Amino acid sequence: MMRAIALAMLALYPRAWRDRYGEEVADLVRSRPARPRTVLDLARGAADAWARRGRLPGAAPMRVPVAAVLSVAGAALWLLWNPGVRDPASLHGVWAGAAAAGEFAGRLPDMARGLFAAAGVYGVLSVAPLLITSVSVMKSGGQGVAARLTARQAVMTAPFVAAPAALIGYVLYGAAFAGGGYPAGPLGEAMAGGFVVPIVLALMLPLPAIAAPAPALAAAVRGCGSSLGVAAILNALAWLPVVALMALGLPEASGPFVAAVSAGALLSVAMGALVAVSALKHGRTAPSLRGVAIRPEP
């Protein structure tokens, strides 16, 4: 029984390790008494082998799907915003400290809100040309079946992207412009977009990913990538007024508040950058129509 468990532990090791040492260790386990400590030792060895996986001969680099990274980052941003940043004493204290610095500080929240809103709108609009092209390819008899199916898939996916994006946009509007739901004050309203816009940008990513294989949609996919890149830059720029406000009112901020805002800003910028890089990559790998013969269907 214990031997069977010990042998089963070998499945926990990385494939490259099993290819290199698996048979030897299995033979060793079969030829010696197996005890609970043998099982624990193999489990510990598996963790060690995973930690050193990159050094194993023949080990392929580990690939974490972008969608998984973005999902985790999006959830983390949401948690950093609420409850992380929602510290009324710090939000209002920092704002009061910053506002006392002069008229310029009073303009910073509007600057941040405007840039975040522009980033969100630009991100959402980035897929509009792609969808228009997809509808046109879908209806065109001059395109191949594969192109029409890809275009149709992109169009059918759009509502599933648009619905959550609209909901998140509504939340952002309420938090940043309508003062709804929570007394976050000017500082909270200024930074709310930074916690929401990257999620909206990430929601757009499935559309260029779906459309990328169709040469007829390649130009639109590239355009979408560039637009998401601009949106990510706007999102990063929007954090600058927030950083300035935080710096001006820093003595009034609690430690956890500063940590949550700093982590949120870094994660927001990184997430926007990841979305932009992924979208641009789809654009680069999309097959161009040039040199590709498109045979109309009979």
Add this chain to the structure above:
Amino acid sequence: MARRTQELGRFTDVALLVLISLAEGQKHGYRMIHDIEEFSGTALEPGTLYGALMRLEERGWIESVASSERRKPYRITEGGRDALREQLATLRRIERAGARRAGFAWGMS
């Protein structure tokens, strides 16, 4: 040697035992475990042994020997012998210092 083996972490002692075991000739995992238990009293488990073998192979201190047998033997390399010599010299210095400070005289009860 102490500096070179520092990055072996918890496998430093096991790696030394493996190098000592292989110093007298090539062995496969099963024989290594028995040999090490015999000369040191340390009963190694397979996960620990192969964690050490993986590190020693990475450093080029041991290498596997092509064999038609089911059990793959390993042998110590010249680099491995140098590493072993250094580490044994370090242990010798430690042993002398310890014995001198504690007032032990080996061979006398």
